[in-house]
Amino acid sequence: xxxxxxxxxxxxxxxxxxxxxxxxxxxxxxxxxxxxxxxxxxxxxxxxxxxxxxxxxxxxxxxxxxxxxxxxxxxxxxxxxxxxxxxxxxxxxxxxxxxxxxxxxxxxxxxxxxxxxxxxxxxxxxxxxxxxxxxxxxxxxxxxxxxxxxxxxxxxxxxxxxxxxxxxxxxxxxxxxxxxxxxxxxxxxxxxxxxxxxxxxxxxxxxxxxxxxxxxxxxxxxxxxxxxxxxxxxxxxxxxxxxxxxxxxxxxxxxxxxxxxxxxxxxxxxxxxxxxxxxxxxxxxxxxxxxxxxxxxxxxxxxxxxxxxxxxxxxxxxxxxxxxxxxxxxxxxxxxxxxxxxxxxxxxxxxxxxxxxxxxxxxxxxxxxxxxxxxxxxxxxxxxxxxxxxxxxxxxxxxxxxxxxxxxxxxxxxxxxxxxxxxxxxxxxxxxxxxxxxxxxxxxxxxxxxxxxxxxxxxxxxxxxxxxxxxxx
Numbered sequence: 001x002x003x004x005x006x007x008x009x010x011x012x013x014x015x016x017x018x019x020x021x022x023x024x025x026x027x028x029x030x031x032x033x034x035x036x037x038x039x040x041x042x043x044x045x046x047x048x049x050x051x052x053x054x055x056x057x058x059x060x061x062x063x064x065x066x067x068x069x070x071x072x073x074x075x076x077x078x079x080x081x082x083x084x085x086x087x088x089x090x091x092x093x094x095x096x097x098x099x100x101x102x103x104x105x106x107x108x109x110x111x112x113x114x115x116x117x118x119x120x121x122x123x124x125x126x127x128x129x130x131x132x133x134x135x136x137x138x139x140x141x142x143x144x145x146x147x148x149x150x151x152x153x154x155x156x157x158x159x160x161x162x163x164x165x166x167x168x169x170x171x172x173x174x175x176x177x178x179x180x181x182x183x184x185x186x187x188x189x190x191x192x193x194x195x196x197x198x199x200x201x202x203x204x205x206x207x208x209x210x211x212x213x214x215x216x217x218x219x220x221x222x223x224x225x226x227x228x229x230x231x232x233x234x235x236x237x238x239x240x241x242x243x244x245x246x247x248x249x250x251x252x253x254x255x256x257x258x259x260x261x262x263x264x265x266x267x268x269x270x271x272x273x274x275x276x277x278x279x280x281x282x283x284x285x286x287x288x289x290x291x292x293x294x295x296x297x298x299x300x301x302x303x304x305x306x307x308x309x310x311x312x313x314x315x316x317x318x319x320x321x322x323x324x325x326x327x328x329x330x331x332x333x334x335x336x337x338x339x340x341x342x343x344x345x346x347x348x349x350x351x352x353x354x355x356x357x358x359x360x361x362x363x364x365x366x367x368x369x370x371x372x373x374x375x376x377x378x379x380x381x382x383x384x385x386x387x388x389x390x391x392x393x394x395x396x397x398x399x400x401x402x403x404x405x406x407x408x409x410x411x412x413x414x415x416x417x418x419x420x421x422x423x424x425x426x427x428x429x430x431x432x433x434x435x436x437x438x439x440x441x442x443x444x445x446x447x448x449x450x451x452x453x454x455x456x457x458x459x460x461x462x463x464x465x466x467x468x469x470x471x472x473x
Contacts, residue, residue: 013204019145020203027201028143032136033155035099035194037163038187039129042106043071044167049180056180059115069232070119074126075133076228076415077221081212082134083408084268090207091135091142091404096198098131103191110184138407141395142203147338149396154334154388161326161384168316208266208401216268219257224412226250231423270398270405278397281458282346282390283409285451287417289350289386292447294421296357296379299429299440303364307435321373325380326387334388342389343462347455349385354448356382361438390455421447 020028046053046068054064086094105125112118136156144152174182230246261267274280297319304315337345356378363371391410398406421444428440 015204015206016142019148020143020201024201025143027197028203029140029152029155031194031197031201032139032143033159034190035095035102035132035198036136036156036159038190038194039102039132040160040163041167041170042125042129042187043068043075044164045171045183046071049171049175049183052175052180053115053118057112057115057118063115066119067115067122070122071126071129072415073225073228074123075130076412076419077225078127078130079134079411079415080220080224080268080270080405080408081217082131083138083404084210084217084266085212086135086138086407087208087266087402087404088210088212091139091205092198092202094131094135095139095202096195098128099191099194099198100128101125102128102132103188103195104128106184106187106191110181133411134408135404136407137391137395137410138403139202141400141403141407142205146396150334150337150342150388150392151331152334153391153395154331154337157330157334157384157387157391158327161323161330161380164323205403206401210266213260213264213268216257216260216264219253219260220268222253223250223257224416226253227416228419231419234423234427266402266405270402270409273398273402273405273409276397277461278458279394279406279409281454282394282397283413285346285350285386285454285458286390286394286410286413287420288447288451288454289353289383289390290414290417291421291424292353292357292444292451293383294418295425295428295440295444295447296360298422298425299437299444300360300376302429303435303437307437318369318372319376321377322380322383325377326384327380329381329384330388333385334392337389337392341459342392343455343459345389346386346393347452347459349382349387349389350448350452350455352382353379353386354382354445354452356380357441357445357448361441364437386451386455 019025050064050067053067054060057064082094082098102125105121105128108121109118109125112121137153140152140156141149171183174186226246226249230243230250233243233246257269258271261269261271266272274283301315301319304310304318310318333345333349356375359375359378360372363375394410395403395406424443425440428443429435
């Protein structure tokens with residue numbers, strides 16, 4: 001007797017106009033969330049393992065850091081090309097290929113005989129992660145009906161937040177019972193499960209069949225790779241000529257990239273979507289919001305550890321209320337965005353976030369851990385209230401057939417904002433005579449206020465009719 005669930009999970013190339021039928025929708029969502037968790041974890045899980053990797057491979061700390069840098073750079077430069085490829089040949093093909101590449105690269109990382117091989121394998125792993133992260137939101141738009149899209153995006157936001165926060169803890173637990181190789185080997189069974197679930201459940205979309213633009217892909221690599229590399233070198237003892245050269249390469253390549261994209265009907269750098277005011281404002285508020293988040297994420301652990309004198313374990317615990325609050329609020333905010341105005345929610349969320357950031361300085365002056373924990377929980381709650389509705393706005397303001405470009409820009413805006421925030425944090429820490437928490441948090445809260453202003457400006461423009469409301473917003 002056939003099993004009903006298996007019968008309903010038979011592969012069919014049918015394109016569903018408003019979400020998948022259940023239970024296929026559940027399996028597809030699980031496959032997406034598991035792979036997003038895996039990709040995000042591998043971006044944070046290495047921090048704890050770097051000393052062990054450097055010692056085992058006979059590498060210097062500076063050389064070992066490239067195990068993290070190579071992964072992040074590969075993701076940044078490949079997001080938009082993979083989102084364009086997904087629109088051209090189908091999101092499902094790119095996603096399943098990305099999981100496969102990620103799993104194979106993880107095996108290569110575990111077998112690395114030297115640090116150079118490991119870095120090269122991490123580049124491949126980053127490319128697999130980029131294929132996953134570039135279009136996960138676009139696939140969610142095809143998995144869930146429009147009325148539940150905010151809830152689905154809230155789950156993604158929750159998964160990203162929890163995974164990023166849990167990375168160091170999971171790494172410590174694994175290395176307590178095994179070597180650093182198991183940080184990569186654990187990805188193999190997860191990849192196999194995700195491929196099996198995704199193969200039977202992920203939706204089909206109508207591909208555009210557009211020819212892949214390799215020249216634009218190369219220009220994209222130079223533009224975003226040069227920018228992120230330059231930002232990463234700011235605030236540390238890097239050669240100013242090297243930094244200037246990286247910015248110059250990024251700027252020149254960016255000019256050529258924009259000129260080339262203007263003549264394309266489906267540009268890899270989605271300039272056509274940036275002409276939509278709601279989409280452009282959502283991108284701007286996302287970049288400034290993630291910039292504020294990263295300033296705090298980078299500097300607060302130093303403050304807790306170096307200034308207040310807490311242990312590494314206690315520092316990790318003090319940072320925990322932020323992602324926990326985000327994980328709680330993001331799914332709730334996603335459901336609210338399906339029922340109420342997501343534009344209003346983004347402004348309120350970012351205002352709460354700004355108050356929480358500046359509140360950390362007041363909490364530090366008040367003394368004791370409870371005020372600091374409360375301020376960080378407020379930060380997480382505000383950011384969770386902002387993130388899911390803002391991401392929903394980005395996706396729904398773009399035409400359905402341009403979901404890939406919208407999803408790629410969503411991830412690119414997040415990573416670019418985080419790169420700028422990390423650079424600002426390094427500059428603020430490195431140029432001051434001492435650790436000035438008030439100045440650092442003032443800059444962070446200022447970036448959050450700018451994000452809130454963009455959100456409220458977008459709301460005012462829609463309310464007064466200065467810009468038209470896209471369908472679904």
